[in-house]
Amino acid sequence: MAVVAAPRPLTGAVLLLFVSAAWGSAFPLMKDLIHRLPVEDLLAERYLLAGVTLLVLKPGCLRGLARHTWRNGAILGVMFGVGQAAQAVALHSLPSSVSGFAVGCSVVITPILALILHRTKVQRQIWAGVVLALAGMTVLTLLRGVEQHEVSLLALGLTLSAAALYSGHTLLLAHLTKKAGGFPWYPLTVLQLLTIGLLTGTVAVRDGISVPASGPDWLIMAHLSVVSCALGFLARAYGQAHVPAVPSQILMSTQPLWVAAIAVIWFHEELTGSMVVGGAMMAGATLLALQTGNAAQGKEHRRRDLLAIRGRAGMVLADLKIKREDPLRLEGGPAPYIAKSACANTAVCPWHTRSLKGGGEPSLERLIARATIIVQAKSLPGLGCCRSVTLLGRCLCDLMEQSGEVHTTALHRWFRSE
Template sequence: MTSPRATGLATIGLLAVTAVWGSTFVLIKDVVGRMSVVDFLAVRFAIAAVVMLVLFARPVLRLGWPQLVRGLGLGVLYGFAQWLQTEGLSLTSPSVSGFVTGMYVVFTPLLAWALLGQRMPAVTWVAVALATIGLAVLALHGFEVDLGVWLTLASAALYGLHIIGLSRWSRPGEAFGMSAVQMVGIATVSLCSTLPHGPSLPPDNAAWIAVLYMALVAGAGAMLVQTWAQAHLPATRAAIVMTTEPVFAAGFAVVLGYDALTLRMAIGGLMVLAAMYLVELMPRRKGEPSAETLHHEV
C-alpha cells in the first residue's frame, strides 16, 4: 500500500520528468541546427547506454537470454522511432513536434486492435477523429503537410509498437535491466547510422552541454525517476501527468522565442490533448482495458 506522501512525491517527480521531456524539443531543435541528426543521436545514446549499464549491471546480468533479445529488439525499434522524431523536429517547430509526438497515445490502442485483435472502445474512434482534426489545424498549410510532420507521425506509430511490445514482455522486477538493454539497442542503431565514418562529436561547448543534458538528465536520470514514480502511482494518474508533455513542449517553445502562441496552435493542440485524455481515461472509467501508457523519451 503506497502512502499518500509517497504518492504525492511520485506525482511531483513524474511531473518534473515530463517537464524535462518537454524542454528537450527546443534543445534538440537548436543542437541539430549545428550538428547532424545521426551524430547527435549517436553521441547522446552512447553516453546514456554506458551510464545505464554501469548503474544497472546487476539487473542486466539477471535477465535471461529471451528477455535480453526482446530488450535489444525493442531498443532497435525505439532507436528508429527516435531517428524519425528527431529528423522530423529538424524540419518543423518544437510545439507542433510535441503535439504530433503525443499521438503515440492514440496509435497504441489502434495498433493493439489491428495486430493483436484487442477490443477497442468506441470512444477511441472519437479520439482518433478528434486527433486527426487537431493535427490538420496544427500542421496543414493549404492542402499540404510538412515532411517533418509526416516523419514525426511515423515515429509516434513506432512508439505505439514499442509500447505494445513492452507491455507484453516486461515483467515485475526487470524494469531496470530491460531499460538498460533497450538503451544499448537504441545506441546501436544510432551508432550504425553514422557508418562508415562514425559519429562526429558536438562542435562546441554549448552543444556538449545540451547533449549531456539529453543523455544524463532527460535520459538515464529521467528513466530512474519515472521507474520509481510509476511504482507508486495508479496508471490513470500517471497517464494524466504524462499527457502534459506536449503542453510543456509548446510552453518552452513560446517562452524561449522559438514559436509564437497563435489561436491555431491553441485550438489544434487542445484537440490533440483532448484526444489523448479520451484514450487514456474514458476506457478506465467504464472498466474497459486501456493501452498502458509508457513514455517515448529515453
C-alpha cells in the same frame, strides 16, 4: 529482478506526464543541435551517455538477467532507435510543427494497432480521449502557423513511420509489464538505451564521431541524455506498469502542450488563444486517460485477486479431501482354512460370505494349489475336503462326494478312486 507490485495509476500518470514534458523540452533543443552535429552522432552519443549513466548508478543491474529480458530489451531498443533515426532525418525537410504533429499521430495509431494485433476492445471513453488529444495537438502545432518551409512527402512518411514504431514500442512495453515473474523495468531500460546507442553508433562511425564543440552544446547534450533519455525512459517503463497502453500514449501525446508552456515561460512568447484552446483539449484528454486507466487497472487488479482467491481455495479443498481406503485388500501368504467342525452347517460358517463372487483368490497359481489340496483331501476321513474356504473348493468337494455315491453318472470317469 525488480517487481512492480500493486497498481498505482496516479503515480504512473504523473511519471508519464513527466516523460511528455522531458521529451517536449528536448524537441526544440535537438532541432537546434542537429545544425552543428550530425544526426547519427547526436543520437549515438545521447543514448550511449544515458545508458552508461544508468549503468554507473546501478552497476549490477544486468547481472543474472534471463535470456528473454536481453531479447526484449534489444527489440525495444531497435524499434525506438529506428523511429528516432527516421524522425531526426526527416526533421531536416519538415517544419517543427508538422514533425511534431506527425509524431503525435501515434496517439491514434496505438489503439488501432492494439485492435489489430491484440484484439483489444477500445472503449468509447478511450476514443474520446484520443480525439481530444489529436484535436489539441492540431491546435498547438498546425494552427499556430507553419514556418516558411517546404513540406516533403517522403519526410512526412518517415515521420509517420516513426510514430507507428513508437506505438508498437508502447504496446510491447505494456505487454511485458503483464508477464508473470516480475517486470525488470530498470535493466530493461538500460538495455534499450544501449541498443539504441550501438545501433545509431554503427551508422555514425563510418564518417567518424563528432562531439559538441562548446559548453552550451554539452549542456544541451547532458539534458538530452540524462533528463530526456535516462530519466524519461525510466519513468516511462515504471509508469506503463501502472497505466494501460492506450491511456499511456494519450498522456505522452501532451508534448506540444509542454513545448508551448516552455516557449511562454522560458522564451517569453506571447500566450495566444490557440495555446489556451489546445491546452484545454489536452487537459480533457489527460483526465479521460486517467479515468480510463484507473478503471482498467481496477478491473485487472480485481481479476488477479479473484485468481489468487481461487488458487488458495483449491489448495484448501485439496488438503481437506478425504482419501478412501480400498476395502478389498489382497493379503499374501497361504490360503486360510477353518476347522472341520465348521463344515457341519455351511450357512453359518464365517467363510460363507467370503465365498461370494469376487471374494476368492485372484491368483491362478493359488487356484490350482487349492484344487490340488481338495483332490488330495478326498482320501481323508470325515469332511476333510470341505475344509476349503472358497466356493469353488466346496463345489469340487460336493462333486467328488457325488461321484463316489453315484457311479453311473458321467462324472464317475473324472472322480474315481485309484
